[in-house]
Structure formats: C-alpha cells, structure tokens
Amino acid sequence: MTTLENGKCFYSGSTANLYKVRFDKLTIVKILREEYINNQAALKRFMQEKSIVEKLRLHNVPHPVFVDLATKQPYFAYEYIEGTHLNKLIQSNHISQLCSIGIIRRLLILLISFKDAGLVHSDITPDNILLDSNGKVFLIDFGCSDFPLRTNMTTSTWISKYTYCSPEQAQGKRWSFQSDLYQVGSLFYEMLCGQRINTGQGREALAMAANPQQPELLTIPEKYWPVLMALLEPKIEKRCGSPCDALILLNNIP
Numbered sequence: 001m002t003t004l005e006n007g008k009c010f011y012s013g014s015t016a017n018l019y020k021v022r023f024d025k026l027t028i029v030k031i032l033r034e035e036y037i038n039n040q041a042a043l044k045r046f047m048q049e050k051s052i053v054e055k056l057r058l059h060n061v062p063h064p065v066f067v068d069l070a071t072k073q074p075y076f077a078y079e080y081i082e083g084t085h086l087n088k089l090i091q092s093n094h095i096s097q098l099c100s101i102g103i104i105r106r107l108l109i110l111l112i113s114f115k116d117a118g119l120v121h122s123d124i125t126p127d128n129i130l131l132d133s134n135g136k137v138f139l140i141d142f143g144c145s146d147f148p149l150r151t152n153m154t155t156s157t158w159i160s161k162y163t164y165c166s167p168e169q170a171q172g173k174r175w176s177f178q179s180d181l182y183q184v185g186s187l188f189y190e191m192l193c194g195q196r197i198n199t200g201q202g203r204e205a206l207a208m209a210a211n212p213q214q215p216e217l218l219t220i221p222e223k224y225w226p227v228l229m230a231l232l233e234p235k236i237e238k239r240c241g242s243p244c245d246a247l248i249l250l251n252n253i254p
C-alpha cells in the first residue's frame with residue numbers, strides 16, 4: 001500500500017480531486033471527495049468512469065495505472081500526459097488547417113473504437129484534449145461517458161459542457177455515437193475559424209445547443225463544408241451515420 005504523500009492536488013473538480021504523483025512514472029490519481037462517498041448518483045458516476053478508464057487500452061487515451069492506496073475513498077489512476085490543452089492552442093491561433101485535420105482524424109479513429117465498445121464519450125471539448133510534445137493527441141475525462149445502448153440513457157445532470165452539447169443532449173433526448181460526432185464537428189469548426197460554434201454563456205448556451213443556428217461557414221474554405229455540415233447536422237437521423245463515414249469525408253478533402 002502507498003500514500004499520496006509525494007503528490008499534490010492540482011485540480012479540484014465538481015466531485016473529485018486529481019493528484020499528480022510519481023510512482024514508476026508520473027501518474028494522475030483521481031479520488032472521489034469524501035463528502036460524495038454517500039451520494040449514490042456521484043458514486044455511481046465515479047465508479048462508471050473508473051471502470052471505463054481501467055478497461056480502455058487504446059492509442060490516444062491515457063492508460064490505466066494500478067496502484068494500491070491507503071484510503072477508503074474510491075479512486076483510480078492513469079498515465080499523466082505531459083501536454084498542452086487544445087483550447088490553449090486554439091486561443092493562441094497556433095493550429096494550422098493541416099494540424100486540425102490530423103487531430104480530427106485521430107479523434108474519428110478513436111470514435112471507431114468507442115463505437116465497437118458501445119461507448120459514447122460525450123464530453124469531447126478542447127479542455128479534454130491534450131497534445132504532447134510529439135503532437136500526439138490524447139482524449140481525457142470519461143466522467144460523462146456511458147454505454148447508451150446498455151442503459152437506454154437520456155441526458156442527465158452529467159451533461160457535457162453546454163457550449164459543446166449536441167442538440168439531442170441539450171434537448172434531453174437519447175444519446176448516440178452521433179452525439180460524439182457532433183462534438184467533433186464543433187471542435188473542427190472552432191479550429192478552422194477560431195470561434196466556438198455555440199457562442200452562448202451559461203443557460204443561454206444550453207438553449208442555443210438545443211436549437212442550433214445554421215453554422216457561419218463563409219470564413220472557412222469551401223472544401224471543408226461537406227464534412228462540417230455532415231457532422232454538425234442538427235437532426236441526429238440526418239447526421240453522418242458513423243465515424244467511418246466521417247473519416248471518408250475527411251480523407252476526401254482535396
């Protein structure tokens with residue numbers, strides 16, 4: 001058994017604290033805060049995230065690290081990624097169109113694996129994407145993820161950030177793999193034009209997510225429009241049907 005003495009809490013989320021600890025390698029330990037141990041909804045969500053992180057072993061996702069901590073609070077651990085947040089790069093205008101395509105391609109390939117596993121990430125935002133010094137892309141934060149086919153899930157209090165919500169999530173309707181595709185489309189849009197597709201703040205952003213306006217495409221080269229429109233289609237039944245189809249559209253960009 002070990003303790004977190006050599007680690008420091010570097011992030012306090014809504015229900016959990018994150019520690020950065022050096023075991024054999026730099027590791028993140030995510031611990032449910034004490035006041036939530038008896039909160040059934042928070043505990044269930046935390047255990048779901050733990051189970052996903054401990055089972056997923058994919059490129060572009062931090063791998064689990066198994067440690068034995070002397071604590072009664074639920075926790076799990078995974079690789080620390082030395083990297084920069086995508087939102088920092090977007091804000092500093094440091095992303096070329098080529099680099100944006102590369103990031104979207106990695107995410108779509110990851111979504112193919114998620115679809116095979118029946119998993120919807122549901123919080124694909126620039127805060128949850130890290131790029132390491134080699135330009136490798138990592139998707140983190142499975143705190144909103146779920147298996148919608150298994151759980152017959154509709155949106156709940158664990159909804160992703162309003163500004164990146166798909167219309168169906170914002171409307172409280174059923175999620176699907178296509179909800180992740182909408183979020184990838186929002187990211188692509190933001191990387192290409194430097195503006196969020198949903199410019200609302202707070203609850204206003206949720207209302208805008210539920211009823212999205214036609215995206216303003218005029219500042220974006222026309223060759224990107226087919227893929228953006230396929231991903232950002234508000235009606236789920238008309239949206240691009242799978243990450244594979246989206247990848248084909250992306251690869252067809254001249």
Ligand SMILES: Nc1ncnc2c1ncn2[C@@H]1O[C@H](COP(=O)(O)OP(=O)(O)O)[C@@H](O)[C@H]1O
Nearest residue numbers: 011013014018028062079080081127140141143
């Ligand atoms: N594997 C990781 N490597 C490096 N930093 C991480 C890692 N996981 C999380 N972080 C940092 O901690 C922050 C919060 O983690 P996250 O899992 O996204 O929690 P929350 O659900 O509160 O957003 C991230 O935005 C990132 O800065």
Ligand SMILES: [Mg+2]
Nearest residue numbers: 127128140141
């Ligand atoms: Mg996060």
